[in-house]
Amino acid sequence: MKATLLTAAVGLCAAPYLAVANTVGSAEDLHAIAAQASPQRIQQDIETLVSFGTRHTLSDTTSDTRGIGAARRWIKAEFERISADCGGCIEVFFQSEVIEGEPRIPEPTEVVSVIAIQRGSTDPGRYVLMSGDIDSRVSDVMDATSDAPGANDNASGVAGTLEAARILSQYRFNGSIVYAALAGEEQGLFGGKILARHAQQQGWRLKAVLNNDMIGNIEGINGVINNTTARLFAEGTRMTESADDARLRRFTGGEVDSPSRNLARYIDQLADRYIDNLDTRVIYRLDRFRRGGHHRPFNDLGYPGIRIMETNENYHRQHQDIRTEDGIAYGDTLDGVDFDYAAKLTALNAVALASMAWAPNPPTDVTIEGAVSPDTTLRWQALDASQNPQLKGYKIYWRNTDAPQWEFSRWVGNVTHATLKNVVIDNYFFGVASVSHNGLESPVVFPGPAGAFGE
Structure with missing residues (x-):
């Protein structure tokens, strides 16, 4: 892997904010934010992302209509449009690194994420972050040409991140908010690794990473259909814990009180207060059993981070070639996404980001x-x-x-x-x-x- 970080920021907030609220957020503001998440806009964004055919990390980067290149340029343009609507309140840039010599990226490949930052007014060095993954795949993780619509995994997370930016860009906050469309997840969590290192190198005081990976499916492989629950995966003991810290924890406790766990408890409480018909379950695990997601690179560096996702996964719609076998339809297509449910989880993210960015720094x-x-x-x-x-x-x-x-x-x-x-x-x-x-x-x-x- 080449450790060359290439970042180019544009639109550095030269224009004034056109905000409808000041930096004194309230419970009433959070209720208003929760009500604004639009299933229709999320559906349109997911449909657009699916229309690129495949967003595989190794797919075409030059076409304007197909492949990862077209997808990331469209996402960047959407963030820039959102920023223009708020008078330039969001900085938007590509963040990239050339990766090579990896099992799933054998040839030199530029992994490019889209990052958008809404700077805080009184504490801009304090950050909260929401992310979704750009890339998609089929059964063969190295197949970069077959159709891989990735409607739920993870156009839903990217669409939710865009929608959260549309909503929150109407407000001003004390702390900064980062909206990230991360690349290279299916090939090895590379977008998250690049951004996490960048946060560490730049000295970001990063208080929360909300990784949204599959927030649109309500029909489980187990036959359960439910649109009223979601899972919050949160690791326990920090990856970066020292031997001295581990000894202290043995005598004082803290195994279930990492910042990630208390971040998850915080969001669980917000769901109860502000999101109608949503019960979140805090799962005491880094991720699904022996699986991973883009919050992990941040956890690896000691940052609080969780995965927000649907409760009922359908494995026929994940990492599958599009086909029908024995009467079962396989593939991550649009008909597997419930847009109202995706809007509900987007609202939860928006409320959590706003609440933390308006609240004082954690003690x-x-x-x-x-x-x-x-x-x-x-x-x-x-x-x-x-x-x-x-x-x-x-x-x-x-x-x-x-x-x-x-x-x-x-x-x-x-x-x-x-x-x-x-x-x-x-x-x-x-x-x-x-x-x-x-x-x-x-x-x-x-x-x-x-x-x-x-x-």
């Missing part, structure tokens, strides 16, 4: 004490006031150690420590969230390195 340097004591005390660093003018204060959370979601909370104000009297440290897990003046919260941060979201 930093959270510590806990209370061994051999009836009381539990948590401490944290005060947030930078210039970056977080929306900060009102902090809330402490705790739950029973076998509870999947936070159960109890207490508002403690704009302080840097608080004590829970007669709440014994041994019996619960604890965390701290920051809260805006309008009541929007950051994810809960578990004390110590196991739960830290970074600076």
